Amino acid sequence: MTDDLILQVKNLRTYFTVDEGLVKAVDGVSFDLRKGETLGIVGESGSGKSVTNLSIINLIPSPPGKIVGGEVVFHGKDILKMSPNEIRHLRGNKVSMIFQDPMTSLNPFLKVSTQMIETIVLHQGLDKKAAKEKAIEMLKLAGIPAPEKRIDQYPHQFSGGMRQRVMIAMGLSCNPEILIADEPTSALDVTIQAQILELIQELTRKLGTAVILITHSLGVVAGMCDTLCVMYAGRIIERGKTDEVFEKPLHPYTQGLIHSVPRLDRENKERLYSIQGQPPNVIDLPDCCPFYPRCEKAMDICKKKYPASVGLGNGRAVSCWLYSEGNK
Amino acid sequence: MNDREILLDVQGLKMHFPTGRSILSKNRGFIYAVDGVDFQIRKGETLGLVGESGCGKSTTVRAVAQLYKPTEGHVTLKGQDLTTMSAHDLLAARKNMQMVFQDPYASLNPRMTSGDIIAEPMRIFQQRGLLDMGVQERNERVEHLMERVGLSRFFKNRYPHEFSGGQRQRIGIARALALQPELMLCDEPVSALDVSIQSQILNLFKDLQAEFGLTYLFIAHDLAVIQYISDRVAVMYLGLIIEISGAKDLYKKPLHPYTQALLSAAPIPDPKVEAQRKRIILSGDVPSPDKQRPGCYFYDRCWKRMDVCKAKRPQLKEVDEGHQVACFLYHKPE
Numbered sequence: 119m120t121d122d123l124i125l126q127v128k129n130l131r132t133y134f135t136v137d138e139g140l141v142k143a144v145d146g147v148s149f150d151l152r153k154g155e156t157l158g159i160v161g162e163s164g165s166g167k168s169v170t171n172l173s174i175i176n177l178i179p180s181p182p183g184k185i186v187g188g189e190v191v192f193h194g195k196d197i198l199k200m201s202p203n204e205i206r207h208l209r210g211n212k213v214s215m216i217f218q219d220p221m222t223s224l225n226p227f228l229k230v231s232t233q234m235i236e237t238i239v240l241h242q243g244l245d246k247k248a249a250k251e252k253a254i255e256m257l258k259l260a261g262i263p264a265p266e267k268r269i270d271q272y273p274h275q276f277s278g279g280m281r282q283r284v285m286i287a288m289g290l291s292c293n294p295e296i297l298i299a300d301e302p303t304s305a306l307d308v309t310i311q312a313q314i315l316e317l318i319q320e321l322t323r324k325l326g327t328a329v330i331l332i333t334h335s336l337g338v339v340a341g342m343c344d345t346l347c348v349m350y351a352g353r354i355i356e357r358g359k360t361d362e363v364f365e366k367p368l369h370p371y372t373q374g375l376i377h378s379v380p381r382l383d384r385e386n387k388e389r390l391y392s393i394q395g396q397p398p399n400v401i402d403l404p405d406c407c408p409f410y411p412r413c414e415k416a417m418d419i420c421k422k423k424y425p426a427s428v429g430l431g432n433g434r435a436v437s438c439w440l441y442s443e444g445n446k
Numbered sequence: 447m448n449d450r451e452i453l454l455d456v457q458g459l460k461m462h463f464p465t466g467r468s469i470l471s472k473n474r475g476f477i478y479a480v481d482g483v484d485f486q487i488r489k490g491e492t493l494g495l496v497g498e499s500g501c502g503k504s505t506t507v508r509a510v511a512q513l514y515k516p517t518e519g520h521v522t523l524k525g526q527d528l529t530t531m532s533a534h535d536l537l538a539a540r541k542n543m544q545m546v547f548q549d550p551y552a553s554l555n556p557r558m559t560s561g562d563i564i565a566e567p568m569r570i571f572q573q574r575g576l577l578d579m580g581v582q583e584r585n586e587r588v589e590h591l592m593e594r595v596g597l598s599r600f601f602k603n604r605y606p607h608e609f610s611g612g613q614r615q616r617i618g619i620a621r622a623l624a625l626q627p628e629l630m631l632c633d634e635p636v637s638a639l640d641v642s643i644q645s646q647i648l649n650l651f652k653d654l655q656a657e658f659g660l661t662y663l664f665i666a667h668d669l670a671v672i673q674y675i676s677d678r679v680a681v682m683y684l685g686l687i688i689e690i691s692g693a694k695d696l697y698k699k700p701l702h703p704y705t706q707a708l709l710s711a712a713p714i715p716d717p718k719v720e721a722q723r724k725r726i727i728l729s730g731d732v733p734s735p736d737k738q739r740p741g742c743y744f745y746d747r748c749w750k751r752m753d754v755c756k757a758k759r760p761q762l763k764e765v766d767e768g769h770q771v772a773c774f775l776y777h778k779p780e
Contacts, residue, residue, distance in 0.1 A: 162640035163611075277731045307498035308667065309728045312711035316727060334641060337670075337713025341720035361717045378645035379715050380674035382697065389652065390674065392645035396610050 124295055124328060125151040125174070130188035132166075132173045135181065139402040143169040143183070145352040148427075151296065156322070156329040158343030158360065160336060160375075162397055166352040167332045171298050174330075175209050176200075192296075211241040214289040218301035220281035224273040230257075231269040234288050241292045253291060260287035261317060279310035283317065290321055297322060300332045315342060336379055340364060345433060348372050351398050351408035354427075358434035368436040370413045407439065415440060450488040453661050454510070454629055459483045459519035461502070461509045465736070478735045479505040481685035482519075484762070489628070492655065492662040494676030494693065496669060496708070498732055502685040503665045507631050510663065511545055512536055523629065538576050544622035548634035550614030554606040560617050561602030564588045567624045577625075591620040595650060612643035619650065623658075632664045636671060648675060669712045673697055678768075681705050684735050684743040687762060691769035701771040703750045742774070754779050 132144040144166045151157055159167045172178050174190050176197060190197040192213070197205065209215075217223040225233055234253035238244055244252060250269070257265035260283040273281060282302060289297055299318065303311040319342060322329050331342055339346055339360065347357040348369065356369040367373045377391035395412040407413070410420040417439055425439045461480040480502040487493045495503045509516045512528050521528045523543055528536060544567070547553035554563055565588050571577035572584075579587070589599040595616040606614055615635060622630055632651070636644045648671065654660055666672050672679055673693055680690040681702065689702040700706045707726040714720055728747050741756040742748070748755065758779050762772040 162642060279731055307732070308669070308711045309498060309707060310731065311713075312725055312727055313729075315713075316725070335713065336641070336715035337720075340715045340717045341713050341723075364715070364717050375641055376715065378642055380645075380648070380670040381714060381716070382670045382673060382709065382712055383714050383716075383719060385694065389649055390645040392649055393642040394646075396612065397640065397642070 122152040122154075123150055124153055124193060126189070126191040127151075127170075127174065128189040128191065130170065130173055130190065131186045132169050132178055132183060133186050134183045136401070141400050142352050142403060143400065144173060145403075147188075147349075147352075147354050149347055149354065149357060151328050151330065153295070154323070154326050154328055155345060156319075156331060156343045158339040158346045159330065159332045159349060160334065160339050160346065161349030162334060164351075164397060164400060165349040167349050168300055169352075170349070171215070171300055171330060171332055174298065175213055175215065176205055177209075207241070210237050210289075210294075211292045212294055213296045213298065214292065214294040215298040215300065216282070216285045216289045216302050218304050220278065220285045220305075221273065223285065224281065226273050229270050229272055230276075230284055234269070234284075234291060237288060238291050253287070256287040256291045257284065259290075259321060260284070261313075262287070278306055279313060282306065282310075282314050286314070286317060286321065290325060290327065293325060294327055296328050296330065298330045298332075301334070302331070303338065304333070304335070311338075318342075336376060348375070351400055351403060353408070353424075353437065354435075355409070355438070356436045358430075359432065362432075362434060368430075368441060369409075369438050370415050370440075371409050407437075450490060452486045453489045453491075453524060454487040454663070455520075455522040456483060456485050456506075456510060457520045457522070459506065459509055459521065460517045461505050461514055462517045475736060478685050478738055480509060480516075481735070481738065483682075483685075483687050485680055485687065485690060487629070487661055487663060489661055490655070490659050491678065492664055492676045494672035494679040495663065495665045495682060496667065496672050496679060497682035498667065498708075500684075500732055500735065501682040502735070503682050504633055505685075506682070507545075507633050507663060507665060511540075511543060511631055534574070537571075537574060541571065541576065541625045542627050543629045543631065544625060544627040545631040545633065546615075546618050546622045546635045548637055550611055550618055550638065551606075553618055554614055556606050559603050559605055560592070560597070560609070561585075561588050563606070563617055564591055564602075564620045564624055567621060571625060587624070588620075591623055594654075595620045595623070596646075610643075612639055612647060615639060615643075615647055616650070619647075619654070623654070626658070627660075629661045629663065632662055634665050634667065637666060637668065644671070651675060669709060670714075681708065684733065686743060686772065688744065688773070689769075689771045690762065691766075691771075695766070695769055699769075701765065701769070701776055702744075702773045703748050703775075704744050742772075750775060 128148050130144055130147045134141040134143055147170050161167045173185050235249040238249040238252050254265045254269055262268055262283055303314050343360045346360045346363050347354045350371050356372045367376050374393040393412055398408045405424050407420040407424055410416040419439050425437045425442050427435045427437045428441045429435045460482055462476040462478050465475045465477055483506055497503050508514050510521050565584055568584050592599050597616050636647050664675050676693045679693050679696045680687045683704050689705050700709050707728045710726045730747050742760055745751050745755050754774055760772045760774045762770045763777045764770045765776045
């Protein structure tokens with residue numbers, strides 16, 4: 119199993135310096151990604167999911183941001199220590215990314231063909247003609263009708279769902295080992311979301327690509343991911359196999375999150391469970407459990423010290439004093 | 447619930463927006479955003495409106511609120527037709543009909559304090575002589591409203607940027623409650639909120655309804671949210687209501703192929719359920735509402751289409767008690 123390991127994130131810390139103080143956007147995140155695995159990262163706005171993934175491919179704008187510690191080991195090499203040239207060969211090639219809003223991540227002035235061919239020529243050393251053929255083939259795989267014609271159109275001539283298909287085709291055109299999808303369907307309608315999720319699942323399975331899927335939707339995670347990390351205030355507070363986490367969530371935040379979503383397949387006539395209070399202000403967060411002001415099971419120690427991650431076997435881990443030895 | 451009085455009656459509502467490029471061109475096109483919608487809401491009831499972007503749900507609500515002047519049709523609130531009223535009468539009628547918007551960042555004036563924002567409807571009605579309330583009383587009401595929606599009264603001198611998204615939505619709700627309306631028009635009020643905050647706000651809506659007997663017209667694109675909050679649900683597609691029924695009924699027994707697809711596409715937060723579900727994946731996108739079609743608007747994407755669907759448009763007809771659907775699978779074309 120360890121041979122399949124393609125990415126190891128170890129104690130990653132990314133801080134932003136703003137006028138009001140220090141924002142520890144990502145503060146000690148660790149996880150492993152194996153070949154062909156789909157890993158979900160869920161959390162609410164500001165929990166650090168996107169910053170985690172931008173840090174993985176070293177795309178943090180600096181200043182104000184800075185990766186202050188940790189390692190991102192990709193096939194035995196630390197991405198964070200790579201030269202700009204090395205990392206350029208990685209991005210869009212071995213590790214590619216698709217974003218939430220395809221309109222802002224495609225260049226509106228360039229034809230789709232230009233944008234796709236550029237990537238393929240750069241990373242695969244094909245000539246332009248062969249690259250265009252490859253691009254058309256990818257668009258076809260991504261379910262775009264008449265790709266020979268549409269490839270010469272501009273991004274605004276595509277609908278939202280179609281644009282996201284273009285992004286996926288582009289992201290997968292160099293056979294990446296890892297596809298990072300940052301809220302790929304949040305801007306799309308339900309029926310289109312279903313199309314796009316199915317496409318990502320089908321294509322990455324076919325190509326054996328590992329996926330890191332960032333989302334705030336528990337429903338999307340439930341349907342797509344093998345493993346799951348739950349983030350809160352810059353840390354992973356719980357992780358494990360998706361079925362196990364949903365069946366028996368351990369951290370009070372995960373429990374609250376799962377119970378506070380209304381479900382289509384149930385009659386939700388009783389009141390919804392809701393987590394009290396507001397998400398924490400992440401500026402100058404003290405070294406306590408960030409969830410304790412909202413936690414129903416908070417204890418004295420939660421206010422004093424952040425709980426270390428407790429491994430429970432089978433990839434399951436939780437950061438909560440309820441499960442830490444010697445917490446009494 | 448059927449014996450309660452009808453609070454809002456919408457008949458043949460149409461809202462067409464012209465799209466001509468030149469003022470000289472005569473053949474201006476139209477966007478048929480809402481193209482003939484009928485529904486009623488009884489007192490104390492919640493009608494949920496679902497559909498994908500561009501289906502006309504927001505336009506419907508705005509046309510009901512008379513924020514747009516409807517192209518055709520009638521909107522009757524408590525027996526008064528809003529579409530034919532004078533501006534002054536309309537303002538008076540709006541006392542019974544207030545709106546909560548989607549984006550709590552865009553719908554609050556950043557230069558007003560939260561207290562002023564909540565007081566503003568009362569201040570305006572006072573100025574026009576439609577409300578008799580002293581300053582002292584108004585201030586007390588603002589504080590009371592803030593506490594009621596879960597904000598501390600000590601926050602009334604703060605500005606919107608000092609609040610989080612969920613708190614801002616509470617301010618928006620307090621403002622809508624200020625005039626003690628009977629009908630609240632809620633345009634995606636929880637869509638911009640995080641999961642943990644969304645459930646707080648949904649519960650607040652339910653509590654307020656129980657306490658004040660409010661009636662809601664509630665828009666959301668999240669089907670699970672709609673199911674939770676609604677008594678009845680109307681499904682819209684391309685400017686038309688294609689199915690309307692009791693919430694329970696609709697989720698148990700969706701009739702229209704589009705409703706079936708919509709329900710099957712919505713993800714359920716449970717990996718076990720997800721693994722066993724069969725999805726109906728619709729091909730293609732929602733077409734643009736820039737032309738009126740003779741047949742069923744869903745024809746191009748429907749997997750159960752028949753020849754008749756292309757030529758004739760099915761009307762909304764009752765096929766079960768309280769369950770109306772516009773589809774030829776359930777009633778023969780005339």
